[in-house]
Amino acid sequence: DQQVKQNSPSLSVQEGRISILNCDYTNSMFDYFLWYKKYPAEGPTFLISISSIKDKNEDGRFTVFLNKSAKHLSLHIVPSQPGDSAVYFCAASGYSGGGADGLTFGKGTHLIIQP
Amino acid sequence: NAGVTQTPKFQVLKTGQSMTLQCAQDMNHNSMYWYRQDPGMGLRLIYYSASEGTTDKGEVPNGYNVSRLNKREFSLRLESAAPSQTSVYFCASVPGLTAYEQYFGPGTRLTVT
Numbered sequence: 001d002q003q004v005k006q007n008s009p010s011l012s013v014q015e016g017r018i019s020i021l022n023c024d025y026t027n028s029m030f031d032y033f034l035w036y037k038k039y040p041a042e043g044p045t046f047l048i049s050i051s052s053i054k055d056k057n058e059d060g061r062f063t064v065f066l067n068k069s070a071k072h073l074s075l076h077i078v079p080s081q082p083g084d085s086a087v088y089f090c091a092a093s094g095y096s097g098g099g100a101d102g103l104t105f106g107k108g109t110h111l112i113i114q115p
Numbered sequence: 116n117a118g119v120t121q122t123p124k125f126q127v128l129k130t131g132q133s134m135t136l137q138c139a140q141d142m143n144h145n146s147m148y149w150y151r152q153d154p155g156m157g158l159r160l161i162y163y164s165a166s167e168g169t170t171d172k173g174e175v176p177n178g179y180n181v182s183r184l185n186k187r188e189f190s191l192r193l194e195s196a197a198p199s200q201t202s203v204y205f206c207a208s209v210p211g212l213t214a215y216e217q218y219f220g221p222g223t224r225l226t227v228t
Contacts, residue, residue, distance in 0.1 A: 004157070032215045043119070043205050043219030044158070089157055093215050101165070102148050102173055103217060105157030 003027045004092050006106035014114050019077040021109050023090030026071065030092040034103065035064060035075050038087045047088070048075070077111075085113045117141055119220035121206050127226045128196040136191040136223050138206030146209040147189035148173075148217065149181060151202040158205060164189055196227045 005024045013019045023033075031052040036044035050057040050064045050073065057064050063076045077084055087110050091103040119140045128134055140147065145166050150158040150173075160173030164183040178200060180192045189208075193200060203224050207217040 006157075009155075034215060036219075041222075043207075043221050045219070046216045049216060091157075101171070102150075102160040102163050103158075103215075104174075105150075105159070107155060107157045 001026070002106075003030075004090055004104050004106040006088075006090055006109050008109050009107070010110040010112065012112045012114055013080050015082060016079045019075075019080045019084065019111055019113070021075040021077075021088050021090075021111065023073045023075075023106055024071055025073075025092055027092070027094060027104075028071070029094040030104075032093045033064070033066060033073050034091045034093075035062075036089040036091060036105075038089060038108070044089060080111075080113045082113050082115065085111060087111070119206055119208055119218050121204075121220040121223050123223060124221070125224050127228065128193075129228055130197060132196050133192070133194050134196065134225075135193075136204055136206075136225075137188070138190065138220060139188045140206075140208040140218070141187065142208065142210070142218065143186070144208035144218070145186070145211045146214075147183065148207040148209075149179075149189070149191045150205045150207065151175065152205060152222075153202050161191065161204075193225075196225075198227045201225060201227045 034049040035047040038044040048062045066073045087108045089108045090106040122137045148163040149161040162181040164170045167186045206220040
């Protein structure tokens with residue numbers, strides 16, 4: 001049973017527009033959420049995160065929103081740039097005090113930025 | 116500062132062969148992890164080591180063993196490779212128990228025929 005779900009395998013967005021990537025989770029024990037970006041033939045790289053005590057975190061062009069009651073989070077990228085084309089993974093951790101026990105990942109969304 | 120390094124980058128094995136995937140980090144991180152990624156799937160945790168001297172099973176540990184050789188190195192061993200273990204393997208590390216953001220290596224692409 002998947003605990004972290006990314007229901008859109010791919011998303012195509014025009015350059016300069018907003019990209020919105022969605023993620024749902026089922027485990028209410030998760031208390032920290034992360035987004036990772038992955039290019040082909042490379043390892044994932046950390047992008048942005050949010051604690052369950054917040055509902056928004058912003059870092060430059062990237063903003064993550066968390067709706068705990070709906071068990072839903074989203075990543076907004078504004079404006080979208082060609083270098084943003086990659087696979088984005090949503091991940092969650094369920095242990096307060098750190099993620100030492102590892103992360104639970106969604107299947108990923110392939111974001112394609114069209115010129 | 117190389118971050119997390121993995122060797123080899125690619126490997127082809129025959130069913131039943133054994134091999135060890137190596138991982139090392141130079142960031143003085145305490146916790147290390149092994150994940151596998153299959154097509155259309157997210158990363159799944161195989162084993163992890165929260166600190167030097169300890170290892171624990173993750174979501175998909177069957178068919179694998181690990182060794183936390185020292186603080187820097189965490190190896191993953193396939194004793195008798197099976198085609199179902201064809202995958203891309205990623206090693207990751209985290210500074211300590213209060214950190215969540217994991218740093219990943221470039222991956223090892225393993226094919227078992």
